[in-house]
Amino acid sequence: RRAVTLLLAAYCHDMEHPGFSNTYLVRTGHAYAIAHPESALEHHHAQCALAVFNDTVLASLSIDDRAEIQQDIVQLILATDLARHPGIMNEAEAITSFDANKAPHALLLLKLGLKCADISNECRPRPTALWWLGQLTTEFYHQGDLEKGEGITPQPLFDRDSTTKTDQQIGFLTALAEPTFMALDKLLPGFIDLIKDNLQGSLTHYRSKQQEEKGKAQQQQQQQ
Numbered sequence: 040r041r042a043v044t045l046l047l048a049a050y051c052h053d054m055e056h057p058g059f060s061n062t063y064l065v066r067t068g069h070a071y072a073i074a075h076p077e078s079a080l081e082h083h084h085a086q087c088a089l090a091v092f093n094d095t096v097l098a099s100l101s102i103d104d105r106a107e108i109q110q111d112i113v114q115l116i117l118a119t120d121l122a123r124h125p126g127i128m129n130e131a132e133a134i135t136s137f138d139a140n141k142a143p144h145a146l147l148l149l150k151l152g153l154k155c156a157d158i159s160n161e162c163r164p165r166p167t168a169l170w171w172l173g174q175l176t177t178e179f180y181h182q183g184d185l186e187k188g189e190g191i192t193p194q195p196l197f198d199r200d201s202t203t204k205t206d207q208q209i210g211f212l213t214a215l216a217e218p219t220f221m222a223l224d225k226l227l228p229g230f231i232d233l234i235k236d237n238l239q240g241s242l243t244h245y246r247s248k249q250q251e252e253k254g255k256a257q258q259q260q261q262q263q
Contacts, residue, residue, distance in 0.1 A: 044108050045149045047096065048115035049156060051088035056080060058178045060197070061120065063186070078120040085116040111146065118150035119157050124215070127151070131222040144226070151223040155230075158216050161208070161241040162234040168241065176204055205252060208245045212238070 057069070057080075064072040064079045075082035089109055097105045118127055130147055139145050160171045176199075183197030195202045217238065224231040 040104075040108065041145060041149060044111045045115065045152055047088065047092055047108075048112045048149075049153055051091060051112075052081075052084055052116045052119055052153065052157065054084045054087040054091075056084070059182050061122070062194075063182055066191075078117050078122065081117045081120045085113040088112055088116065111149070114146060115149055115153050118154055121215075124154075124219075127154070128218065128222055131225060134226070137226045148223075148226050151219065151226065154219055155223050158211075158219065159234070161212055161216060162237045164237070165240065165244065168237075172204065172208070176207075203249075203252060205245050205248045209242070209249060212242055212245070 057064070057071070059067075059069070061072070061079050063069075065076060069079070071083045072079040089112065092112070093105075093109075097108060100108070117123065127147070127150055131151060134144065134147070137144055137148075139148065160168050160175075162168075163171070179197045180199040183193035183199060186193045186197065192198075193201075196207060220231055220234065220238070
């Protein structure tokens with residue numbers, strides 16, 4: 040049941056995503072944010088998931104089983120909101136002896152599993168990871184450009200002029216991705232071995248690129 044719940048949540052965890060952050064949706068009065076001021080995107084994704092599954096894969100279940108899976112799907116999708124990230128990491132850190140038979144431990148394992156999948160792009164082969172990074176930064180910078188047009192200073196992640204993709208990825212990998220992967224490895228020993236080569240390859244790639252970019256910037260300053 041847990042594996043099926045995780046797969047169902049993963050399938051719909053970004054369903055009908057409009058390409059903007061929760062902060063932007065709240066500020067602009069988007070319908071998602073009006074319905075759910077907190078975790079607006081994730082609540083909408085969860086609603087979409089239940090709308091799809093209630094009349095299909097969950098329809099034959101008992102009322103109690105269906106309600107339990109529905110609740111878990113919602114909790115898993117909400118866990119992908121980065122605003123909830125510190126709480127989930129604190130919860131993982133507090134576990135001294137993981138027991139999959141304990142419902143809170145099992146749910147945390149599934150939350151971390153979905154979170155890791157959600158941020159796993161840099162664990163893919165390099166060409167695939169770079170292609171998806173291009174798609175993501177296009178989306179982020181589009182929001183930032185709209186905010187600038189409205190006289191609002193975007194957060195660095197959404198500002199094409201304040202930082203480089205290289206710096207952003209190094210920060211993302213070291214501050215968010217790697218700690219999250221290690222948190223899952225704590226509950227599921229051996230997980231990190233599945234991704235460590237590509238993960239370290241990504242860090243090496245971006246750190247090398249960072250040095251190249253700094254060198255070019257210094258040359259340009261000297262020429263001016």
